[in-house]
Amino acid sequence: MLQFIIRRLIGLVVIVFIVVVLNFMLMHLAPGDPISILAGVDHPSQTMVNQLRAKYGLDQPLSVQFKRYVGNLLHGDLGRSIIYDQPVSKLIGQRLPPTLLLTLTAAVVSLVLGILLGTWSATELGSRFEGVISTVSYTFYAMPAFWLGLMLMLVFSSILDILPTSGMTSSRHSYVGLMHWLDVAKHLVLPVTTLILIETPVYYRITRTSILQSINSNFVTMLTASGMKESTIFNKYVLKNAILPTVTMFGLRLGYVITGAALVEIVFAWPGMGRLTLDAVFRRDYTLLMGVYLAVSISVGLMILITDVVYAYIDPRIRYE
Amino acid sequence: MSNSRLPRRESVSTQEVRQSLMRPLNERFIKTWRIFWGHRLGRVGFVGLCILVLIAVFASWLAPYGQSELTADALAAPGAQHLLGTDHLGRDILSQLLYGSRISLMVGFTSAFISAFIGVIIGATAGYYGGWADELLSKVTDVALMMPVFFLILLVLTLFGSSLLYVMIIIGFTIWPSNARLMRAQALTLRERTFVKASRLLGESNLNILWRHIIPNGLQPVIANTTLQMAGAILTEASLSFIGLGDPNLSSWGRMIFEGRGYLTMGWWATLFPGFAIVITVLILYFVGDGLNYIMQPDRRSGGLS
Numbered sequence: 001m002l003q004f005i006i007r008r009l010i011g012l013v014v015i016v017f018i019v020v021v022l023n024f025m026l027m028h029l030a031p032g033d034p035i036s037i038l039a040g041v042d043h044p045s046q047t048m049v050n051q052l053r054a055k056y057g058l059d060q061p062l063s064v065q066f067k068r069y070v071g072n073l074l075h076g077d078l079g080r081s082i083i084y085d086q087p088v089s090k091l092i093g094q095r096l097p098p099t100l101l102l103t104l105t106a107a108v109v110s111l112v113l114g115i116l117l118g119t120w121s122a123t124e125l126g127s128r129f130e131g132v133i134s135t136v137s138y139t140f141y142a143m144p145a146f147w148l149g150l151m152l153m154l155v156f157s158s159i160l161d162i163l164p165t166s167g168m169t170s171s172r173h174s175y176v177g178l179m180h181w182l183d184v185a186k187h188l189v190l191p192v193t194t195l196i197l198i199e200t201p202v203y204y205r206i207t208r209t210s211i212l213q214s215i216n217s218n219f220v221t222m223l224t225a226s227g228m229k230e231s232t233i234f235n236k237y238v239l240k241n242a243i244l245p246t247v248t249m250f251g252l253r254l255g256y257v258i259t260g261a262a263l264v265e266i267v268f269a270w271p272g273m274g275r276l277t278l279d280a281v282f283r284r285d286y287t288l289l290m291g292v293y294l295a296v297s298i299s300v301g302l303m304i305l306i307t308d309v310v311y312a313y314i315d316p317r318i319r320y321e
Numbered sequence: 322m323s324n325s326r327l328p329r330r331e332s333v334s335t336q337e338v339r340q341s342l343m344r345p346l347n348e349r350f351i352k353t354w355r356i357f358w359g360h361r362l363g364r365v366g367f368v369g370l371c372i373l374v375l376i377a378v379f380a381s382w383l384a385p386y387g388q389s390e391l392t393a394d395a396l397a398a399p400g401a402q403h404l405l406g407t408d409h410l411g412r413d414i415l416s417q418l419l420y421g422s423r424i425s426l427m428v429g430f431t432s433a434f435i436s437a438f439i440g441v442i443i444g445a446t447a448g449y450y451g452g453w454a455d456e457l458l459s460k461v462t463d464v465a466l467m468m469p470v471f472f473l474i475l476l477v478l479t480l481f482g483s484s485l486l487y488v489m490i491i492i493g494f495t496i497w498p499s500n501a502r503l504m505r506a507q508a509l510t511l512r513e514r515t516f517v518k519a520s521r522l523l524g525e526s527n528l529n530i531l532w533r534h535i536i537p538n539g540l541q542p543v544i545a546n547t548t549l550q551m552a553g554a555i556l557t558e559a560s561l562s563f564i565g566l567g568d569p570n571l572s573s574w575g576r577m578i579f580e581g582r583g584y585l586t587m588g589w590w591a592t593l594f595p596g597f598a599i600v601i602t603v604l605i606l607y608f609v610g611d612g613l614n615y616i617m618q619p620d621r622r623s624g625g626l627s
Contacts, residue, residue, distance in 0.1 A: 030480035142603035147596035
């Protein structure tokens with residue numbers, strides 16, 4: 001098991017390195033010059049431009065810049081955001097936890113919900129319930145997350161006025177202790193619901209398909225012939241086998257969920273990476289955007305690693321691949 | 322061996338061969354088509370896709386107003402004058418939706434095509450050659466499949482500017498991994514087939530085998546996946562437009578939502594209808610994909626959603 005984890009960790013390091021190289025390459029391939037924006041449009045003086053270049057280290061040769069970039073990253077220094085004039089790592093440190101809270105809550109709830117609904121509908125094949133759920137799941141799967149968020153906001157905040165529109169906490173009150181968490185939970189409802197509605201269909205479909213597949217497999221026929229009770233076969237054997245593809249999917253989807261989360265955050269003004277990304281895109285803050293990409297990649301990589309370990313724990317075959 | 326008879330016989334036999342090859346191909350196509358047509362969702366999807374393409378082609382005839390024509394009333398509610406209302410600048414929503422179908426379909430087709438091209442080449446190479454090439458390419462594919470590519474797309478578009486062409490290319494360049502996986506699996510089984518082994522024994526070059534046998538015979542799963550990729554590309558384009566990284570000169574459906582968002586409470590129609598258009602289009606593509614996947618299922622009893 002330890003060997004397995006170490007192997008996966010090395011994989012993660014490789015991924016992070018690729019992201020770093022990509023970041024660096026893109027930055028230097030790109031047209032445009034942040035310095036000229038920073039210096040202002042109307043004839044910046046050469047001294048000022050030179051000074052700014054020196055301040056951000058843009059006057060050095062590429063190899064030196066790359067070495068310094070990697071060196072800085074290893075020290076947790078992701079550079080300085082030009083628009084906020086703050087270290088990128090600090091900004092991300094503030095914004096990553098809310099995003100991860102949103103992403104993980106949504107992902108886990110969707111997984112559980114998807115497995116439950118998928119199992120149920122596989123056993124009720126052809127029933128009315130199954131038809132309705134399949135249609136609904138199809139429709140939600142086709143929706144852009146941010147649009148669904150806007151629609152939920154329109155209905156529940158603007159028309160029904162029962163849930164807060166935006167933010168993570170009420171701006172009028174500053175609660176402490178339990179009340180604070182209740183307040184956060186209330187603000188979490190709409191963004192999380194949006195993500196759950198989009199993500200659940202994925203797990204629903206894969207659970208349903210794999211249960212149908214394993215019900216039809218030979219070992220089930222064999223067990224049935226041996227006279228084992230049908231419910232025992234289902235709970236003990238079919239379900240266990242069918243859950244595995246769903247767990248695999250969980251790891252594969254994390255990248256999508258965090259993307260969806262970022263977009264939904266923008267809709268609900270959730271103070272996470274989404275808002276930061278939006279600002280960085282609008283004001284062309286490349287350093288910040290690169291930091292966001294790196295941070296998101298590492299987060300996803302780590303989450304996938306954890307999923308893999310859990311998966312290897314459930315399915316011993318994986319450990320010895 | 323009497324060589325003298327060969328030329329005459331050959332001319333006859335080529336014709337025969339051609340005919341006997343053509344007939345099963347035609348029959349096979351008709352048979353495949355019948356299976357597809359027998360799939361309810363696939364049928365719905367196909368008809369829907371045809372209608373969509375027609376809408377895109379004839380948008381300028383169908384639209385009651387010009388592409389970005391500013392009418393006198395801004396944020397007019399849906400009614401007789403404007404069936405689906407107008408946005409904050411007084412543009413007719415219905416007309417914009419009709420024109421927008423062109424952008425969405427173009428993004429879908431182009432990105433999915435680029436993705437299929439890259440995915441097929443990488444997957445076929447990995448699966449056919451095996452060994453270290455497979456090891457490397459599969460690793461790359463796995464990584465690319467799991468990583469949050471959306472943020473990479475954002476970075477690239479922010480750096481290089483967001484024209485529709487860039488949007489289509491960068492989406493195509495980031496969604497190929499699923500195609501590569503499908504093609505690799507196909508190549509792995511195909512390379513063990515007798516006709517491929519025979520070609521190798523006959524001295525056909527690897528490149529030739531890849532191009533003439535492996536890729537054409539293993540393309541079907543990729544084609545089915547392509548419709549899903551079109552749907553994905555359309556959703557991604559919408560997301561990019563929503564962040565403000567769509568082509569600023571074109572009002573795609575995503576951009577309409579982006580612009581309508583500020584007027585959500587005053588004019589919900591400016592946000593609602595573009596979303597509907599996206600959902601319907603994506604659903605249609607899913608349905609077609611379902612139908613195509615259904616053809617490949619050896620056991621055609623279950624609906625087979627994923």
